[in-house]
């Protein structure tokens with residue numbers, strides 16, 4: 001291996017997609033690969049997910065969707081985060097499904113379809129309680145009426161009607177029932193205006209695994225595709241795909257009482273071996289993990305000694321035989337005792353989504369296994 005890298009096990013991605021398929025039988029599966037595949041690399045993950053039976057791909061931005069097309073991926077792709085003024089005609093021409101949650105967005109899609117010379121494929125989004133994207137229940141009837149007219153004119157095809165949950169990670173929260181009821185109402189309203197979508201969808205990972213009553217025609221799992229659990233305390237048989245590791249740059253003996261790293265927030269308690277690992281907050285290691293985060297090296301998990309720097313962190317290895325070039329593991333699936341993305345998330349007070357998405361940023365090279 002090189003100096004520092006992210007290993008992505010594409011077999012794990014395929015295993016997870018098959019597991020999700022089995023959890024939601026008889027409905028379409030859209031693998032969500034936004035944010036560079038949650039830091040795992042959008043295109044390789046998309047390919048692996050499609051190989052394992054995903055029907056379509058979900059992304060946020062038009063740029064992400066067009067990048068999938070440029071990579072030669074022809075499967076259906078939905079992009080749902082569209083600010084005014086984007087080159088939507090490029091999306092229509094590339095056969096990308098686009099979301100609309102307001103009259104203004106719908107009008108832009110109609111104009112884009114005219115420019116592209118083919119109907120836009122649209123998923124109408126209703127806000128059932130998250131209060132983020134989506135038309136409110138008050139604005140919804142006018143939106144579906146306008147969409148019905150545009151569809152009758154041949155300007156667009158309403159492929160989907162969709163929404164997103166506020167409490168997906170708490171599978172039995174009453175708000176889920178409330179949102180499902182609101183979704184049913186929105187679907188009934190759409191039907192009245194002649195909208196009969198192929199895909200009604202509201203489930204991300206957690207309800208895909210826990211709430212069959214939320215599956216409708218399509219599920220949109222993201223985090224679980226990467227093998228991380230969307231529900232605290234459960235694994236569902238998912239296999240984490242990402243391992244972050246680096247070679248020790250330098251190991252050296254230092255005396256007792258030596259201050260370590262910026263600000264000397266750590267002091268050695270005895271003569272000891274320090275190992276310098278080339279991973280820092282520039283790579284996505286949270287700086288708040290200073291003196292707290294665990295890294296596996298030489299068969300043991302060791303707490304980071306002192307501050308996490310931009311590019312480096314230091315481990316106090318005592319008298320263990322740790323040498324330059326040894327491999328330190330920041331996190332992985334946990335099968336060999338190494339910390340997991342969940343351990344890191346718990347430690348720094350965030351969710352596994354943020355840990356992998358940050359660390360999978362541009363700096364560390366990604367190496368794909370079982371391509």
Ligand SMILES: *Cc1c(COP(=O)(O)O)cnc(C)c1O
Nearest residue numbers: 032164204205220221222223224
């Ligand atoms: C990110 C996202 C998903 C996937 O969510 P997970 O919790 O990662 O499964 C699904 N739908 C929408 C709208 C999203 O933004």
